[in-house]
Amino acid sequence: MKQYYICYPEGKFKALTFSYDDGKKSDRRLVEIFDRYGMKGTFHLNGGLFPESESSRKDPERISGSEVATLYAGHEVACHTFTHPTIARCPLDKVTEEILEDRRALEALVPYPVQGFSYPNGSYTEEIKRLLPALGIEYGRIVGSSHNFSLPNDWYEWQATCHHNHDLLKHGEEFVGLAKQQYLHLMYVWGHSYEFDNDGNWDLIESFCRSTGNKTEIWYCTNIEFRRYLSAARRLVFSVSGETVLNPSNQPIWVTIDGEIKKLHTGLNKLA
Known part of the structure; x- marks a missing residue:
């Protein structure tokens, strides 16, 4: 009997992603670092708090909507x-409004549906989690650190490996050194870019990206790319013989069969 394994794109088994909140001007420097080292990040923004918005809670340190x-x-x-409320205290209908209006504002600025989410102030309830799929949200990132490289068990309670101030370089070294391919690994870093200004430690993220970036064996992805890829991979349908596999998604998925990397295109794929 052959062994079949789901892989990341191009047969990789390690993925790296970032999640940064609030859209402050320090994102400019962070994006420049990410771009230089081939990284991809997810940036969680408040559509009602851009400096030019009509909200009374304007913050001049936030980037403008025109820059997004x-x-x-x-x-x-x-x-x-x-507007960044502590949503566990809000009526559910107002939570709905907060999320949908944020999506509406952000989708007016970017050319794609906005479906990622991080909980403001780390605040959420089970009721809010159950609400998110109906609002078009595909995942919800919580605060805290797992200090491991495991995949999420609950997309709406997705915990990162670490905040960048919590053993980032140590975890980065461990991640780069991972060699066992029996498992898929994910390193997920979160935080706020303005913390690098407050703490005077931009060298920390620069060092991390230098040591983990531009490596051919790592898949660099956004949060939504990771979510959609894993969800699509789990929908593959193999025949009992293993000679055919149906990929019902709209994106290619990679697998290994007895160690040989295979790219599965949309539709029916013949493997023999």
Whole structure:
């Protein structure tokens, strides 16, 4: 009997992604670092808090809405609610409004549906989690650190490997050194770019990206790319004989069969 394994694109078994909140001007420097080292990040923004918005809670340190499409090109723009309330305290209908209005505002700035989400102030409830799929949200990132490289068990309670101030370089070294391919691994880093200004430690993220970036064995992806790829991979349908496999998604999926890398295109694939 042959062994079949799902892989990341091009047969890789390690993936790296980032998640940064609030859309402050320090994102400009962070994006430049990511771009230099071939990284991809997800940036969670509040559509009602851009400096030129009509909201009374304007913050001049936030980037402007007119800058969003250009600054985050090649990365993911995702939701963080319209006005950044602590949503566990809000009525559910107002949580709905916060998320949908955030999506509406951000989708006016970027050319794709905005379906990622991070909980503002780390605040959520089981009721809110159950609400998110109906609002077009595909995942919800929580705060805290797992300190491991495992895949999420719950897309709406997705915990990162670490905040960048929590053993980032140590975890990066461990991640780069992973050699066993029996498992898929994910390193996920989160934080706020303005923390690098506050803490005076831009060298930390620069060092991390230098040591983990531009490596052919790592898949660099946004949060939504990771979510969609894994979801599509889990929908593959193999025949009992293993001679054919149906890929019902709209994107290619990679597998290995007895160690040989195979790219599965949309539709029916013949393997023998």
